[in-house]
Amino acid sequence: MTVKEELSQVQTLLKMEQEEDLEQYKLKSAKSPIAERKKSGLCWYPIAITATEIGFGGKVVVEIERQGGRDQLHLFQTGKAASIFTNSHNDQGHNSNQLSGVIMTLKRNKLTLATNKEDLPDWIEAGKLGIDLTFDEMSYREMEYALKKVIETEGTRLAQLREVLYGVQPAAFKPNIPFRPVPQLNDSQNEAVKNIEAARDVAIIHGPPGTGKTTTLVQAVLRTLESEKRLLVCAPSNTAVDLLTEKIAEQGVNVIRIGHPSRVSEMLLQHTLDAQIMNHRDYKNLKLLRRNAEEYKSMAFQHKRKFGWEEREQRRLLKEESKMMLQEADEIERYIIDDLLSRVQVITCTLVGSANRVIRHLTYDTVFIDEAAQALEPGCWIPITRANRVVLAGDHFQLPPTVKSEKADRLGLSRTLFEKCIDRQPNVAVMLKTQYRMHHQIMTFSNKRFYGGELKAHESVHFSDLHHFNPAFTEGLAVEFIDTAGCGYNEQSFSETSSVANPEEADLLIKHLQQLLQQFPKTEDENGRENKLRIGVISPYRAQINYLKDQIEQIPELHELTLKKLLSVGTVDSFQGQERDIIYISMVRSNDRGEIGFLADIRRMNVGMTRAKKKLVIVGESATLTYDPFYQEFVQYTEDIGAYRSAWELIND
Numbered sequence: 001m002t003v004k005e006e007l008s009q010v011q012t013l014l015k016m017e018q019e020e021d022l023e024q025y026k027l028k029s030a031k032s033p034i035a036e037r038k039k040s041g042l043c044w045y046p047i048a049i050t051a052t053e054i055g056f057g058g059k060v061v062v063e064i065e066r067q068g069g070r071d072q073l074h075l076f077q078t079g080k081a082a083s084i085f086t087n088s089h090n091d092q093g094h095n096s097n098q099l100s101g102v103i104m105t106l107k108r109n110k111l112t113l114a115t116n117k118e119d120l121p122d123w124i125e126a127g128k129l130g131i132d133l134t135f136d137e138m139s140y141r142e143m144e145y146a147l148k149k150v151i152e153t154e155g156t157r158l159a160q161l162r163e164v165l166y167g168v169q170p171a172a173f174k175p176n177i178p179f180r181p182v183p184q185l186n187d188s189q190n191e192a193v194k195n196i197e198a199a200r201d202v203a204i205i206h207g208p209p210g211t212g213k214t215t216t217l218v219q220a221v222l223r224t225l226e227s228e229k230r231l232l233v234c235a236p237s238n239t240a241v242d243l244l245t246e247k248i249a250e251q252g253v254n255v256i257r258i259g260h261p262s263r264v265s266e267m268l269l270q271h272t273l274d275a276q277i278m279n280h281r282d283y284k285n286l287k288l289l290r291r292n293a294e295e296y297k298s299m300a301f302q303h304k305r306k307f308g309w310e311e312r313e314q315r316r317l318l319k320e321e322s323k324m325m326l327q328e329a330d331e332i333e334r335y336i337i338d339d340l341l342s343r344v345q346v347i348t349c350t351l352v353g354s355a356n357r358v359i360r361h362l363t364y365d366t367v368f369i370d371e372a373a374q375a376l377e378p379g380c381w382i383p384i385t386r387a388n389r390v391v392l393a394g395d396h397f398q399l400p401p402t403v404k405s406e407k408a409d410r411l412g413l414s415r416t417l418f419e420k421c422i423d424r425q426p427n428v429a430v431m432l433k434t435q436y437r438m439h440h441q442i443m444t445f446s447n448k449r450f451y452g453g454e455l456k457a458h459e460s461v462h463f464s465d466l467h468h469f470n471p472a473f474t475e476g477l478a479v480e481f482i483d484t485a486g487c488g489y490n491e492q493s494f495s496e497t498s499s500v501a502n503p504e505e506a507d508l509l510i511k512h513l514q515q516l517l518q519q520f521p522k523t524e525d526e527n528g529r530e531n532k533l534r535i536g537v538i539s540p541y542r543a544q545i546n547y548l549k550d551q552i553e554q555i556p557e558l559h560e561l562t563l564k565k566l567l568s569v570g571t572v573d574s575f576q577g578q579e580r581d582i583i584y585i586s587m588v589r590s591n592d593r594g595e596i597g598f599l600a601d602i603r604r605m606n607v608g609m610t611r612a613k614k615k616l617v618i619v620g621e622s623a624t625l626t627y628d629p630f631y632q633e634f635v636q637y638t639e640d641i642g643a644y645r646s647a648w649e650l651i652n653d
């Protein structure tokens with residue numbers, strides 16, 4: 001298959017994904033009544049409009065407060081598309097009266113929505129208002145547009161990058177560059193920075209768990225700024241972009257965060273484009289013009305007892321004046337933005353955010369993409385279409401991007417550009433080799449299985465087990481496999497949700513946890529702070545998670561830990577990017593057919609296992625698990641290091 005054919009295939013798969021996404025959205029939202037939409041977290045109703053103001057381009061920004069279902073869980077998020085509706089005509093709120101926009105800020109029961117209208121429509125007066133999340137077409141549009149451009153372009157820098165990233169042309173590097181190692185970094189991290197300095201086309205930082213990928217990326221950004229004026233740093237998720245923004249800003253770099261942060265922190269807010277505009281010396285002129293325009297407009301619409309030619313003419317003039325002021329305000333705003341962007345060193349945003357109206361015309365010497373192994377390929381092309389050089393960071397042995405369409409997934413949409421590039425052009429990548437998280441026994445299996453045995457545990461963590469929390473703790477193993485084979489703990493399936501649970505296995509896990517915790521009375525460190533063990537319990541099956549949560553709630557000492565957020569239970573995905581002192585994994589599957597379902601997703605299991613710092617306990621049934629060579633190797637590993645225990649030992653304890 002040629003590069004273009006392969007890209008066209010990606011285009012087809014993306015279409016498939018969009019259709020499936022829309023279908024799922026419709027199922028969940030559009031056809032269902034308000035009560036259902038509220039329950040699925042897709043709707044707030046009723047709401048009140050508590051304030052309005054004029055934003056960029058003279059468009060109305062409305063502030064909304066949720067009145068019904070306050071504090072109920074929901075899926076609203078900044079940056080997402082939403083639309084206000086009225087329920088005053090029929091029961092379902094499905095009339096044509098809608099006011100769409102993008103959520104700008106979100107705080108508990110309040111949000112602001114930047115609309116696409118210059119005036120509030122009259123039907124708003126009718127009341128009975130609500131707000132729905134709407135389907136995010138924009139992201140698909142931008143991905144599609146970028147892909148099309150990549151496929152069609154010829155004789156451009158983008159065409160060259162396309163050939164290099166797809167491994168058809170070799171990536172070029174400057175030979176023998178002089179390199180000053182960054183003092184804070186270790187050898188492999190410095191090697192990665194050097195590789196980025198030398199790369200003419202593309203460089204990859206391959207960062208296995210806990211190896212300081214973000215630390216390295218930030219230092220590489222600082223180095224690149226020594227020779228380049230303005231860089232783009234992006235990631236697929238808002239959370240990752242926020243973290244990068246903070247870390248880069250901490251280094252004293254002038255950063256602007258485009259788009260809306262996913263959390264509210266002083267540091268982040270200060271770096272948003274809105275905040276920077278407000279701090280600009282010319283902002284007061286802009287504000288004054290917008291305020292005056294608003295006043296003229298309300299004067300124009302003041303109720304007149306007599307409304308003749310003269311009044312009509314006066315209204316027309318006032319409206320015209322107001323419009324001119326708004327235009328002038330927009331010009332000032334554009335000038336302020338240009339001024340800010342001409343001085344900024346680093347722009348941070350999501351992949352889709354790089355096509356944001358205010359920066360879509362910009363190009364960059366280097367574009368950095370973090371978490372690239374979790375991004376859909378079409379998403380990565382959006383910033384790359386604006387790049388002269390690309391740096392990707394990630395780990396293709398951890399979580400792949402989520403794909404909703406099962407067919408698109410099967411046909412390869414979850415295969416990332418990162419993975420394609422590192423497979424076809426391995427010399428562009430440098431793997432970080434020292435990890436700062438796991439006891440060496442926790443690291444070893446993952447290391448052997450995924451990272452060619454090249455990882456090392458840093459001396460600060462190499463032997464760091466639970467003694468850290470209780471020096472009197474006698475047991476020395478950082479890994480345990482509890483085998484339930486022969487116990488007759490059979491999995492139970494719930495056909496309606498296609499989930500599986502294994503209550504007896506869960507009970508055993510909880511018993512183990514309770515016994516372990518008995519050995520850790522509350523202790524204090526030298527500063528008198530309570531030493532807090534942080535524990536995570538992971539299972540790939542929702543039904544098992546629910547069962548575990550229910551049981552834990554009924555055990556006071558464990559329930560207390562969950563309230564203090566020291567104990568959490570969830571899927572692998574919910575622990576992504578995080579670490580815990582102790583990790584338990586409940587494998588659930590136990591049947592004589594050797595069916596292991598989700599467990600076959602070994603990259604997910606890799607993420608689960610590598611969240612543990614000091615202790616990893618896996619509870620499962622070896623006879624079922626070892627049908628799969630991955631788990632066969634794992635069980636063998638635990639036997640080799642003396643970490644294998646039969647559940648019988650525990651039951652009879």
Ligand SMILES: Nc1ncnc2c1ncn2[C@@H]1O[C@H](COP(=O)(O)OP(=O)(O)OP(=O)(O)O)[C@@H](O)[C@H]1O
Nearest residue numbers: 184185186207208209210211212213214215436577
């Ligand atoms: N060269 C170094 N010397 C000492 N500590 C380091 C070094 N590099 C990273 N660390 C530490 O390792 C930990 C992980 O670093 P960082 O957050 O950069 O890792 P990451 O690889 O991005 O993490 P993740 O595995 O979650 O993707 C941090 O506590 C960091 O301080």
